[in-house]
Amino acid sequence: MLWVSTLGEIPKIKTEIPGPKAKKIISESKKYLITTTRFDSLVISRAENDIIEDVDGNIFIDFAAGIAVTNTGHRNKVIVDAIIKQLDRYIHSAPHDFFDDLQYKVAKKLTEITPGAFPKKVFFGNSGTEAIEAAIKIAKYSTKRFRFISFIRGFHGRTHGSLALTASKPVHKRGLFYTMPGVVHVPYAYCYRCPFGLDPSNCNFRCAKFIEEQVLDTFLPPDEVAAIFMEPIQGEGGYIVPPDGFVRNVKRIAEKYDILFVDDEIQSGFWRSGKPFAIEHYNVVPDIITVAKSIANGVPLSAAISKSELDFDTKGVHSSTFGGNALALAAAIANIEYFEREKIGERVTKLGKQALSILNEFKEETEIVGDVRGKGLMIGVEIVKNKDSKEYATKIRDKICNEALKRGLILLPAGKSALRIAPPLTIREQIFDKGLEILMSIISDIEKGKI
């Protein structure tokens, strides 16, 4: 049950942000918590579906979904009930050492809903980066090759293997040299800022060709490349949507050289783009798919789903103590069934189209909205100093995020100057529209010099 019954009460801001109680918790936390990516702003007290209340009683519209995690809404009752039911059975079973009736059910479901009509096998981990580490090991071990290709602005995680594939911000790597050796980064189809300065309407996918002509033909022996890792929509790097032909051309190159194609759906997966997995928009079938974030709607779980033939030929090469935890698996089953039963994909496609049209119309009236792009409810709004120069406007983008909180909207940045719109996929339409209105009013006020 939502504790806020009238839509008119959402959002509700009654203190400065952070408020007095939040400030106290933030200052205590900073004494004990290592520095990561936390903002000095939101201190959550409770959440439900599309709203979050902070410790000072402020109520926010959630356009972040815990970074694309709570896709079926905060504390979705169906999922909460499944977790409680599992709590009465057991919590931990050492899932990689013993079998149970949950692991194979979730694994079977994942092999059915992911693209590719061939036998698949599943490794369970806890976080996105663990799914990527598993994919790296599966690719290395099965191909007996040890080099990788990934994309500029791509984000695959922060442990040393996944960090080697990541190339979205210098801060992720500074002071940490060196990570896993053998990764080459190549340009992604970021058409708003084409890395080759070309017009996307007649570029002939130069960025894809670059991989073959300038990398594999010159310094990276293709027969040593185990896998190409790609996000079908770049997340952390700026919510960048590549054209279909780019993804298909990369897959064609991978096939030509027997290189595995790893599709990182950690942010774009589970109906976020309108389809179960974003790669399905391009009709490309990957060899390995990595998922995490929204698989269990907030309970930590991740998976690497690969062609069965890539399975390890012996026990012990890879494993995990917690991966495939019983509470997470119970949540995942309920969650995936919920997506399917409630036809979440249809509503995401509809809401996403409406939002893109509203935001694109708004873009025409402004000078600082350079680009609006997205699929489903994975929408990026790129803020620029002006449309002609397309100069990045990082400070203005950050100001928009800060002001959004003050007006009751949780909005996250992405890349150098984009905003990401990634609400729970169950967001109520009126709440979604209110969130968009708040965002647009902030941008208008900035242009008018009011803030």
Ligand SMILES: Cc1ncc(COP(=O)(O)O)c(C=O)c1O
């Ligand atoms: C596409 C993608 N891959 C991997 C990761 C890493 O996931 P985690 O933070 O759970 O390790 C992320 C996290 O944002 C992501 O967006």
